[in-house]
Amino acid sequence: MALDQLKDVPDDALLVAYANGDRAAARVLTLRLAPRVQAQAYRLLGDATEAEDVAQEALLRLWKTAPDWRQGEAKVTTWLYRVVANLCTDRLRKRRGGGVALDAIPEPEDGQPSAADQMQESARMDALRGALAELPERQAQAVVLRHLEGLGNPEIAETMDINVRAVESLIARGKRALAGLLAGRREELGYDED
Amino acid sequence: MTKTDKDISLEHLDALLDQARETQVPDPSADFLARVLSDAQEVQDGFAPALPERQPRPGLWAQLLGAIGGWPAMGGLVTATVTGVWIGVSPPQSLSDTVTPYLEGAGLATSSDYVLDPFDGFGLDVTTEG
Numbered sequence: 001m002a003l004d005q006l007k008d009v010p011d012d013a014l015l016v017a018y019a020n021g022d023r024a025a026a027r028v029l030t031l032r033l034a035p036r037v038q039a040q041a042y043r044l045l046g047d048a049t050e051a052e053d054v055a056q057e058a059l060l061r062l063w064k065t066a067p068d069w070r071q072g073e074a075k076v077t078t079w080l081y082r083v084v085a086n087l088c089t090d091r092l093r094k095r096r097g098g099g100v101a102l103d104a105i106p107e108p109e110d111g112q113p114s115a116a117d118q119m120q121e122s123a124r125m126d127a128l129r130g131a132l133a134e135l136p137e138r139q140a141q142a143v144v145l146r147h148l149e150g151l152g153n154p155e156i157a158e159t160m161d162i163n164v165r166a167v168e169s170l171i172a173r174g175k176r177a178l179a180g181l182l183a184g185r186r187e188e189l190g191y192d193e194d
Numbered sequence: 195m196t197k198t199d200k201d202i203s204l205e206h207l208d209a210l211l212d213q214a215r216e217t218q219v220p221d222p223s224a225d226f227l228a229r230v231l232s233d234a235q236e237v238q239d240g241f242a243p244a245l246p247e248r249q250p251r252p253g254l255w256a257q258l259l260g261a262i263g264g265w266p267a268m269g270g271l272v273t274a275t276v277t278g279v280w281i282g283v284s285p286p287q288s289l290s291d292t293v294t295p296y297l298e299g300a301g302l303a304t305s306s307d308y309v310l311d312p313f314d315g316f317g318l319d320v321t322t323e324g
Contacts, residue, residue, distance in 0.1 A: 018234070019241060026234040034230045039219045046217070052226040059230050063237035121213070128210045147211035179201040182210075189210075191202055 011076035012069065019066040034059060037080055043148045044088040044132070046125050054091065058083040078159045085141060092133035124189050131181040139174030146171055 006014060006028045014032075017025040037058055042051035058080055069076075113121065132140050138160070145156045146167075157164045182189065 018238065021238060021241065021243065023235070023238070026238055027231060030227065030231045030234055034227055035222045038222045038226065042219045043214060043217060048220045052223065055222075056226065056230055056233065060233050060237070063234050066237075067241060124210055125214060125217070128214055143211070147208075148215050150215060175204060175207055179204060179207050182207070183201045186202060189202065189206070191206055 012071045015062075015066050015069050015076060016071060018063075019069065030059075033062075033076070033080065036077070037084055040081060040084050040149065041088055044085070044129060044144065045091060046122075046129060050091060054084060054087045057087060075159070081145075081159070082141075085137075085144070089133045089137075089140070092129055095130070120190055127182055127185045127189055128178075131178050134181055135174055135177055139170050139177060142167055142170035143174040143178070 006024055009017075009028075011029070011032070014025045014029050018029055034055060038051050038055040041054040041058075042048060045051050045054065061083055062076070062080060132144065135143070141160060142156060145151045145159060146153070151159070153164045153167045156167045160167065160170075162170075
């Protein structure tokens with residue numbers, strides 16, 4: 001099949017074609033899914049190299065599972081998201097207390113926040129990501145899908161295969177848990193003046 | 195979970211979450227895309243290809259029958275010798291000696307068309323009297 005004919009083909013149909021040896025499907029799936037998966041991983045990890053490693057691993061698992069893929073069950077993007085979330089959680093938990101290396105923060109250019117501000121921002125993001133990794137999986141997933149991926153509650157409900165009320169409940173509980181987990185890091189976060 | 199003095203406020207949390215969402219995501223590197231595609235192709239190469247339906251190889255007897263035009267051509271040739279070949283008793287040479295003249299007579303074979311062509315690979319000389 002020609003590449004331009006494939007651009008409107010849904011993910012799962014492409015995956016079946018891929019499993020049947022279609023080389024063009026392999027290219028289209030890569031170009032379509034890889035940036036998306038890398039972005040999700042980056043928002044969870046905050047490190048470009050790690051995000052690419054996680055994304056590559058998640059997609060490798062997808063390629064291997066392709067022959068067993070049953071259309072009409074889970075969405076490909078949902079399946080991928082769950083793999084990414086699990087891989088990122090593993091990495092974040094191993095990172096505990098480590099955070100982003102200081103030399104990863106670029107020198108500030110004119111008009112940009114100062115190095116101190118950037119470090120503060122970076123520390124806050126690390127703290128948030130670490131706390132997310134400690135949440136129960138479903139709460140973390142709901143909070144991330146809403147607040148990091150920007151999905152609406154109905155979309156989250158479909159992704160997680162639950163109803164909208166359950167989504168709202170998970171997000172509310174997840175955020176309360178995050179607030180509690182981040183409590184011990186108020187100084188680091190710069191919220192002590194409150 | 196009751197809110198303690200030490201919890202950060204939900205406003206602060208929302209601000210943190212917004213910041214995380216707005217984080218500028220670096221473009222995926224070309225190297226990364228190439229690696230992912232390479233993985234996809236490598237895994238794809240390892241998939242078992244869809245096998246065509248296997249055609250059973252015709253047995254020797256089927257080849258012989260084919261050469262002489264199938265069962266209808268056997269007609270009056272159901273001699274003990276032919277039957278012997280069929281059940282694997284008589285050696286091929288006798289088939290050739292016995293059957294070929296009939297075939298030639300029936301116009302189904304010429305002297306160069308030996309029913310025993312399938313035996314070519316065995317180094318048997320079936321064209322001369324032993």
